[in-house]
Amino acid sequence: MAGNMGRRFNKRKDMLLRFERARRRNSVSAEPGVHDCILVLDGLKPDFNIGKIFRSADAFGALEIHLIGIRAFDPEPAKGSVRWVPFTMHDDFAACYQILKQRGYAVITMEPECSMQLTHCTLAKKTAFVFGHEEFGFSFDPIQFPDIQRVSIPQWGRVQSLNVSVAASIALYEYVRRHGKKKASLKADLHAEEMERCLM
Template sequence: MSKKRSRMDAHARFERERRRNLLAQPGPSDLILVLDHLKPGFNVAKIFRSAQAFGAREIHLIAIGPFDPAPAKGALRAVPARFFGQLEESLRLLRSDDYCAFRMLADGGETLQTARLPRRCALVLGHEEFGLSAAALALPALSIAQYGPVQSLNVSVAASIAMYEYYRQHPLST
């Protein structure tokens, strides 16, 4: 199969899953993930899968085009997705719903492990190479403490660690 045909097939799968996403119900928690200009490749779908596992309310996708939904293992059908052209649009909606948004950094800011996360929390994760949009600079910063020489974590791994810490602080009843 040619790469062009493979991309077309992935785009068709994405559109099919995006239509099914309209039926997705908010997760049981008040955590929202905001994916700011992430590469539309493998990480976005993996974040959806983790968000479903942790019961995230929804995911905001900022200027993220079609991606292959296969690595999400069906999570794109379960976790509501909201699509925005600019981060400011998402932040306005979050503020109107009384959410406190934090930007996730590779280093700097308070460590996630010591921060007290509010129940109505939104975590903004930036592009793997270029970081966050300028609109995120006004948000309080959080980082994940790292003890080895690695410069940063993969964005889907960082999202999963952040979700785990949120749920450690705000456990859901089972």
């Protein structure tokens, strides 16, 4: 019993050390992604899915990630992506929501039982997808925020349950499918930025 507790303590301590190293690198290297899409992670478990979502956010060029009620997480599953994707921590969803609305964002909660499906919903260019805890869902009641759009991912299996990191990847793909920058234009934008820096 004592041995198991000691191993769990050491595992958490190692995770916190990895997180602090990743956060320091992030503060120096992270830059907003090329798309106006934001991910909001509400109280997710710290050990696995958050890192994988950072990896997808980097791959799809998400602007940034907001973390609700999450003090630390294991960056290892991100395979280095935590270094590049900006993230902000909030104590509660209401504070995050207010910031997003002030910036003109449409907010979408991803919920498995909603009738409105991701493939048919309105996706504004400035969209923030919100994902809840793997077991307990959201820390807030979406009904209390009337302008939030509640959306599900269509599924055909008997078990209507997708891993949250998979759901985030699907949401990002659908966003990029509709609003994604073409790589050629992206290279042109980056070239223009480099030229501008040289002239300054």
